[in-house]
Amino acid sequence: MSTTRGERDTRIHQVVFRWTDQHLLGGRGVGPVGTSLSDQRDLARWSDLLDNGDLVGPLRPDRPALGLLRPRSRPGLAVVVRADAVPTSSRGSHQVHALLGADEVLTARLALGLRHWAGWLPPQDGPLPDPHLPALDPADLDTASTVPGRADPQEVAALLRHVLHHPDYHFHFAGAHSDPYALGHALACLLDVSLVVEGDVQAASAQPRIAVTAEKTRLHIPPSHWYRKSPASRAPLEEWADDIGYLVDRALADPSRAVPTSPEERRRGLSDLHYQREGLYRLLLRALQGDASARRYLAQEDTLRWARQEFAALGPDELAKLCRAWGGWPRAPRGLTALLRDRVAGLALDWRDDPDLDDLRGAGRQVFSPPVPERPEERHAQLRPVTDRVRHLWRDRSGRPAADFDTLLWHAHQLARLSTAEVRDLLTGLGVPAATLVTLAGSHTGDVMAREFRRGILAALQEYPDLPEDRPEVRAALRKRGFLLDALADETAERRQAVFAHLLGLGYGPPGPGRTDSRLSDRLPEDLAAVDTHRLLPSLLPVAARYLSVKERLRLWYRLRGFLADRETAALLDGALPYLVDRLAGAPTLREFRGIVKTLVELRRADALPVEGFQRMCREHGHFQEELYALRGRDRYGQAGQEIILAFADLMWLASGEVPPLADGRTPPPPGSRALPERKVEELERAELYPRPAYFRLALIRVSRTESAHTPASERLWRVFSPEMVESLQDRPDLMTIVGRPPATADSGTRPGRLRSLLSRSSTGAKKAAPPLALPSRGPVEAEDGDPGRDEPSIPEPPYASSGSTARQHRPTARDGADHDTARPSFASTDEEPDEAPRTPRQAAEGTGAAPRPGEPAPQWYEDVAEQPAPAEPEPERARPDGRDRRGVWGHPGRGPTDSTFVGEGRGCRSPVLRTLLFAVFLAVLLVLVVVLVVVAVVGSGGSDWSSPPEQSGPAVSAPPQDTPASPSPAVEETSR
DSSP: OOOOHHHHHHHEEEEEEEEESSOOOSSSSSEEEEOOOOOOHHHHHHHHHHTTTTTTESSBBBOOEEEEETTSSSSTEEEEEEEEEEEEOOOEEEEEEEEEETTTTSSSHHHHHTTTTSOOOOSSOOOOOOOOOOBOHHHHHHHHOOOOOOHHHHHHHHHHHHHHHSSSSSEEEEOOSSHHHHHHHHHHHHHOOHHHHHHHHOOOGGGOEEEESOOOOOOOOGGEEEEEEETTSSOOOGGGHHHHHHHHHHHHGGGGGGBOOOOHHHHGGGGHHHHHHHHHHHHHHHHHOOHHHHHHHSHHHHHHHHHHHHHHOOOOHHHHHHHHGGOOTTTHHHHHHHHHHHHHHHOOSSSSSOGGGGGHHHHHHHHHHHHSOHHHHHHHHHHHHHHHHHHHHTEEEEEOOOOHHHHHHHHHHHHOOHHHHHHHHHHHHHHHOOHHHHHHHTTSOOGGGHHHHHHHHHHHHHTOOOOOHHHHHHHHHHHTTTGGGGGGSSHHHHHHHHHHHHHHHHHHOOSSOOOOOOOHHHHHHHHHTTHHHHHHHHHHHHHHHTOOOOOHHHHHHHHHHHTOGGSSSSGGGGTTHHHHHHHHHHHHHHHHHHHHHHHHHHHHHOSSSHHHHHHHHHHOOGGHHHHHHHOOOOSSSSSHHHHHHHHHHHHHHTTOOOOOOOSSEEEESSOOOOOOHHHHHHHHHOOOOSSSSOHHHHHHHHSSSSSOOOOOOHHHHHHHHHHHHHHHHOOOOOOHHHOOOGGGGGOOOOTTTSOOOOOOOOGTTTTTOOOBOOEEEEEOOOOOSSSSTTOOOOOOOGGTTTHHHOOOOOBBBBBSOOOOSSSSSOOOOOSSOOOOOOOOOHHHHTTTHHHSSSTTTOOGGGTTTOOOOOOOOOOOOOOOOSSOOEEEEEEBBOOOOOOOOSSTTEEEEEEEEHHHHHHHHHHHHHHHHHHHHHHHHHHTTTTSSSOOOOOOOSOOOOOOOOTOOOOHHHHHHHOOO
């Protein structure tokens, strides 16, 4: 055999001895002819020990000698030998086939079980064809071992009593009626000794403890060391005959479960065999009832080995009774208690939910959860059977659903009363997926008994790492289980928020810009909206807001605003105002602009819009006039124009800090039920930048009046329009529904030369339109969401949306092809009048710009009345030296964007008291002139006849021509206003 310890412990080598002319050691005669030993020195040592094959010889040529030898010179090693007579040999030679290995692997029971092993070589003389034999695996030999037959139990008991009476003697048993190989195998199942059947050992250094032969024959054994016995001999130990008989019967019933021991140990255990006859269940009951002798026996090491086998035969009812009574033995051996726990855990924990085992699980708590707290290491040893059983079943789950694992884990909690930390450690050690943990936590809500169990699952979820590949399954489980809000109800506020945040990370990715899967994160608002009625959702919205972009938070706010109070959804609106303002400034279509304005209106109605912040941003962006004017359509006051007016109206309400009135659902909506205060109307009037088209002013008229009546502010705003302009606007019913009908005195407005028409009748119903004007180039809006294609809650798409292309930036072109610079957006349309350019203060002083000069073509709105040619383009605007824009508005020279009157700068009077005084002076002068004229008339006609009509002495004052009506002065106009 090899000299290395590893090979001696794990491998079994072969050596075959035969008579040959030249064996492996270089001699003639009986010697080794085949081996698996690689070292020649090992082969030589084993050959000397086995006497070159002459150590063992068969007693009969038809029966091989078979057994186990333990040489004294090689402690720790054993030899399984088989000696067969060579039938063809004229010399009477025999063949010895030896297996060499460790003594804990090679036993007498294995040797006799290999009687019919196919690996034995047939007995012959001469060399082997191949002297190199393979080394053997001990597991292969155990598999090949069989029971050679069944011996007579009485003969086995009689021979066993002889050996136990003199445990240090050698015995030769002969003359038994049983087969000698079966008799030897039965003895080998009970005694761990060297044994040979039908063989004679020549050397005293390798003599077996027991030799069994069928016939009484003389062996090469010194008489002083051997006892020759037969089953018929009077056996000793008569008082233990029944116990030894019970021991033999049990070993012969199941030889594989029998544990062979040395004769000395077996003799010491004879005093307790009568307990084993009663059975483990009866013995345990006696011990639990206080039997001292039974307790002493159960505390022995040999008894524990026996009890380990007997526990497997106990059923659920017997185990339940033992568990209930186990508290009556406070100092029960730890090993015995561990065996009981192993058996209870193995039987009570299974995939199936068997009601018959509920009683066992209830009784098993007595041995798994004692009333006295134990140290951590003792508790760990106590739970080891439960954790081992659950781990074994989890490894062999083979596609079982999560419901089965839920049943198994719940039974383990019922049996061992697992704490929160113990449930967490068990689940973490098993590596249960996060989706399964979510399912488990959601299955035990509302149960007070399951509180610790549920908290343990949540603790395991909180320690689970965030894996992107698990997110779809975790999201589906969270949505199905309502985000575990019911399971989180028993937790403290801090732990609830911590667990909820980790759940969102597991299902939807990390918060903020670290999100990699926008498809899942975009679904979070709609998933949270599914649990909008749960009482815990408002307290968790600040946590959810960290995992949502501003756009997603607004979407969620839209869904929840009808179910939750404003203060409960305030966390969702953090950063919403700057985001919406940026979206307004960069809105590419009117539809998107209106949708964003609608969102702002909803926020204001919910008192969730920062009023001061929005007013400041609105002033910074010029009330978004540039953006909205660039989005107008081909027909100035068509569908697109009306939408722009409505958008301006909503922005005016918001910029004034007021809540927009609710519409009654009609399309288009009429003015509201209340009007904007006069002071705020004047502030908005000063902010106007672009006079034509009159979107801003018409929107201002809408918000300054009510549906049923005008206000002084709305009447004043209407008066700036010419009669033709008012008539053109009245021809549009939809526009009048939005803005409201003008007051009855609006037809007698200022002269046409004072204000140019804002709308030409010839433009109504135009078939072609110039492309919409684009916004000035600006940087892209820094959207926080990952899905720019998802719109805000949309408004009904107007008919012009399909015909209007993307807005593009261009400059207005005059009729003569000249390119004029302008500070406002305009259209280049061939069938519409160009928008009016704001006038400079010089133009206002000279009466140019808005009103046509003598000899110049009249404005376009005159075509329907006077049939005069179209007007020429106004002069280019002149800039002030300081760089500020001093454009006129609505035909009034010198009125800048911040002026509140329509009188030219430096010429008008803004004080009402001063205007009144001037008007009184004017009336006084007029009265004086009338008096003077009367006096002159009287004096001139003093000598005439009073009865005849007086002759006209002076030239009559002629009225001004009809085609050139006198234009009232700005002061008179302001006084009338």
